[in-house]
Amino acid sequence: MVDYRREGNVAILTVNNPPVNAISTRVKDGIYECISRAKNDTKVSVIVIHGHGKHFIAGADIHGFSGQRESSKVVATLPEVIAFMEASNKPIVAAIHGTALGGGLEIAMGCHYRIATKSARVGQPEVLIGILPGAGGTQRLPRLCGLGPALDLISTGRHIKAPQALKLGIIDKIVSDDILKEGIAFAKAVIDKPLNGRRISTLPVKDAENAEQLISAANASVRKRQRGMMAPIWNIKAVAESIKLPFDEAMEKEAEYFTVLVTSSQARALQYAFFSERLAPKWEVPGVASYNTVKPMNIKTAAVIGAGTMGTGIAMALLNARIPVTLVEQNKQFLEKGVKMIQDLYAGSVRLGKLTADQAKYLLSNLKTSLSYDDLSTVDCVIEAVYENMALKKEIFAKLDNACKPSAVLCSNTSSLDIDEIASATKRPDKVIGTHFFVPAYYMRLLENVRGKLTSPETIATVQSLGVRIGKIPVVVGNCDSFVGNRMLGTYTSEAQFLLEEGALPHEVDSVIKDFGIPIGAFEVSDLSGLDIGWRIRKERYEKLEKSGKKHDPNARFINGERFSPLGDTLCEKGRFGRKTGMGWYRYEKPGAKEPFIDAEITTLLEDYSKKHNITRRKISPQEIFERCFYPLINEGFKVLEDGIATRPEDIDVIWINGYGWPKYTGGPMYYANQIGLDKIYDTMCYYYEQHPTSSHWRPSALLRDLAKQQLPISQWGKQVASRL
Numbered sequence: 035m036v037d038y039r040r041e042g043n044v045a046i047l048t049v050n051n052p053p054v055n056a057i058s059t060r061v062k063d064g065i066y067e068c069i070s071r072a073k074n075d076t077k078v079s080v081i082v083i084h085g086h087g088k089h090f091i092a093g094a095d096i097h098g099f100s101g102q103r104e105s106s107k108v109v110a111t112l113p114e115v116i117a118f119m120e121a122s123n124k125p126i127v128a129a130i131h132g133t134a135l136g137g138g139l140e141i142a143m144g145c146h147y148r149i150a151t152k153s154a155r156v157g158q159p160e161v162l163i164g165i166l167p168g169a170g171g172t173q174r175l176p177r178l179c180g181l182g183p184a185l186d187l188i189s190t191g192r193h194i195k196a197p198q199a200l201k202l203g204i205i206d207k208i209v210s211d212d213i214l215k216e217g218i219a220f221a222k223a224v225i226d227k228p229l230n231g232r233r234i235s236t237l238p239v240k241d242a243e244n245a246e247q248l249i250s251a252a253n254a255s256v257r258k259r260q261r262g263m264m265a266p267i268w269n270i271k272a273v274a275e276s277i278k279l280p281f282d283e284a285m286e287k288e289a290e291y292f293t294v295l296v297t298s299s300q301a302r303a304l305q306y307a308f309f310s311e312r313l314a315p316k317w318e319v320p321g322v323a324s325y326n327t328v329k330p331m332n333i334k335t336a337a338v339i340g341a342g343t344m345g346t347g348i349a350m351a352l353l354n355a356r357i358p359v360t361l362v363e364q365n366k367q368f369l370e371k372g373v374k375m376i377q378d379l380y381a382g383s384v385r386l387g388k389l390t391a392d393q394a395k396y397l398l399s400n401l402k403t404s405l406s407y408d409d410l411s412t413v414d415c416v417i418e419a420v421y422e423n424m425a426l427k428k429e430i431f432a433k434l435d436n437a438c439k440p441s442a443v444l445c446s447n448t449s450s451l452d453i454d455e456i457a458s459a460t461k462r463p464d465k466v467i468g469t470h471f472f473v474p475a476y477y478m479r480l481l482e483n484v485r486g487k488l489t490s491p492e493t494i495a496t497v498q499s500l501g502v503r504i505g506k507i508p509v510v511v512g513n514c515d516s517f518v519g520n521r522m523l524g525t526y527t528s529e530a531q532f533l534l535e536e537g538a539l540p541h542e543v544d545s546v547i548k549d550f551g552i553p554i555g556a557f558e559v560s561d562l563s564g565l566d567i568g569w570r571i572r573k574e575r576y577e578k579l580e581k582s583g584k585k586h587d588p589n590a591r592f593i594n595g596e597r598f599s600p601l602g603d604t605l606c607e608k609g610r611f612g613r614k615t616g617m618g619w620y621r622y623e624k625p626g627a628k629e630p631f632i633d634a635e636i637t638t639l640l641e642d643y644s645k646k647h648n649i650t651r652r653k654i655s656p657q658e659i660f661e662r663c664f665y666p667l668i669n670e671g672f673k674v675l676e677d678g679i680a681t682r683p684e685d686i687d688v689i690w691i692n693g694y695g696w697p698k699y700t701g702g703p704m705y706y707a708n709q710i711g712l713d714k715i716y717d718t719m720c721y722y723y724e725q726h727p728t729s730s731h732w733r734p735s736a737l738l739r740d741l742a743k744q745q746l747p748i749s750q751w752g753k754q755v756a757s758r759l
């Protein structure tokens with residue numbers, strides 16, 4: 035795990051624990067043993083530590099925080115090993131490439147010098163997995179780069195690149211990519227330099243005089259941006275000890291706070307989410323194929339159909355990954371508008387310093403436009419992103435089937451429509467798949483890849499690999515109405531409206547949702563995306579019903595025996611489409627304004643509505659609002675698993691965290707359900723089903739019922755789900 039060799043008077047320690055050189059107990063022990071050996075070796079004057087493979091050290095082994103710990107051969111803990119390194123009279127040089135994260139940066143800070151390649155990144159991302167730097171990071175980093183930058187890096191967990199780390203004093207020099215050679219040369223040059231002043235624990239904290247202001251600003255930022263998360267608060271508290279206490283005493287505080295966090299349910303949930311996100315690309319369709327049995331096609335060029343918000347966002351996601359894109363529209367005006375949107379967004383990135391003007395120019399040079407499908411004869415992949423209309427989509431797919439080469443993969447960005455029906459318009463249903471992006475598509479990380487009945491494993495592998503290439507977290511799901519995310523969402527939005535019928539007001543429902551940690555309430559989001567979108571889809575459904583001979587009554591509270599709320603339609607009929615019209619479930623200062631205000635007109639409308647339908651309005655408790663919004667959603671997740679639409683609970687959690695703002699520190703709806711107790715969820719579902727028998731989303735899932743009896747951890751019931759499929 036840690037190799038030792040000597041080259042002249044330089045001892046070289048190579049950390050070798052693929053894939054990221056995480057610090058397992060054996061790595062920690064190995065570092066201690068090798069440093070001892072170098073200290074005792076009279077031929078050694080200086081020590082270099084570096085990592086084998088792509089990284090220096092990406093931190094402690096995250097598996098070790100919740101799983102079985104390996105027993106240590108040496109008694110020293112990681113903070114003690116780092117103190118032992120720092121106390122060495124022979125200089126130690128950390129030669130960093132790839133990443134030095136978490137415990138990796140802490141080890142580097144225990145060294146006397148740090149050099150790094152230009153592309154290397156450093157950071158203390160512990161907060162993102164619910165803990166804090168527990169090996170001196172909260173105390174050494176403020177001494178090295180100052181309290182302000184340390185508070186920022188430690189409370190956000192963000193990584194920074196070597197040039198910025200150099201500016202902040204975290205590293206001493208940027209060197210060429212031959213990191214070991216550079217490390218040895220640097221080490222030889224510092225052999226005789228005194229080590230006083232190189233032991234970070236002995237240095238004062240920089241910018242301590244502004245401590246009060248810096249700490250309160252950090253706390254304010256955390257309350258705003260990381261609402262509900264406990265780790266950022268404790269991280270700030272730990273860093274703050276660096277200006278109150280001597281190093282050793284502050285280290286004791288760091289250890290104390292670390293214990294609070296590492297045993298917290300938020301830390302466990304965040305670590306579960308960390309591994310779930312990495313599991314998602316490794317798709318598996320039981321009995322069909324999996325990521326390690328099928329090779330993806332290489333996508334060299336792509337096309338996007340539709341230059342609206344979605345299409346341009348998808349085009350940018352592809353362009354950002356250096357994939358040339360042809361953007362296709364039906365008329366010149368729409369096309370020009372779409373291109374302008376892309377140009378403006380890139381110009382914005384240049385203004386914000388996220389891109390250089392040359393980079394933006396290069397990305398745009400890969401964008402072609404066309405008004406004809408004839409220009410798509412050589413592209414490897416097409417993503418259709420027009421509005422939700424089956425007839426239109428089928429027409430487009432039939433045309434694409436004729437225009438594109440036989441090997442091209444044809445994808446639809448539909449968020450709800452039947453992929454099999456879309457595929458039926460082509461002679462290549464094996465190459466048709468859903469790629470459901472989320473707005474804004476260049477930014478949102480989720481990609482819900484929807485396999486049809488006839489989609490081939492190669493096509494699944496291709497869009498999964500494309501997803502990873504364009505920086506998304508791709509999840510494979512099956513084909514059903516609205517797939518996984520929107521299908522579960524449907525129960526939540528319906529129930530939120532039923533609550534309004536019975537006595538709640540939009541802001542009361544939204545505040546329960548936001549208190550749970552979802553950044554935006556159900557009604558705020560509806561106002562943001564526009565009530566007219568759902569109205570258009572519903573009107574199509576009503577038309578279909580009418581065509582089949584069933585008259586649709588606009589006041590009906592039931593459709594086919596299923597409870598339904600016409601409130602959304604009522605608002606649309608009054609022109610209340612949401613933010614864009616300055617009124618929806620809330621009132622806005624003017625059309626397009628962002629801040630929602632409670633609207634007395636809506637309160638009256640709801641009261642009149644309830645009266646008209648003989649519903650006695652009542653005060654609904656936050657607990658009831660919570661259960662009625664979230665339990666059917668969770669239950670639907672179990673039904674999704676039961677139907678084989680998702681094959682793993684982790685995939686559902688990844689979808690909800692990355693596509694719908696579910697608070698990551700609860701692990702996702704499936705993980706959270708396990709935390710509450712599946713038996714409790716099941717009993718509550720049964721209770722509400724009795725109260726609301728006309729809402730089928732209250733019918734408890736059979737899978738939930740079976741698992742509720744067993745009380746297993748999610749990792750085990752997840753395996754049971756897979757074996758059922």
Ligand SMILES: CCC[C@H](O)CC(=O)SCCNC(=O)CCNC(=O)[C@H](O)C(C)(C)COP(=O)([O-])OP(=O)([O-])OC[C@H]1O[C@@H](n2cnc3c(N)ncnc32)[C@H](O)[C@@H]1OP(=O)([O-])[O-]
Pocket residue numbers: 053054056092093094095096097112133135136137138140159160163166167168169171309312313
């Ligand atoms: C006493 C306290 C000490 C200390 O303060 C606490 C810490 O250091 S806490 C730690 C602080 N450090 C962090 O939080 C850093 C977390 N890691 C990262 O941010 C990214 O993995 C990294 C940027 C390094 C590479 O990104 P990339 O190139 O996109 O690659 P990728 O992301 O797909 O990962 C590849 C594989 O490596 C696996 N794996 C990765 N890290 C760890 C780990 N620490 N452990 C175990 N495993 C880890 C990962 O699961 C995956 O496995 P698989 O089986 O192949 O699916």
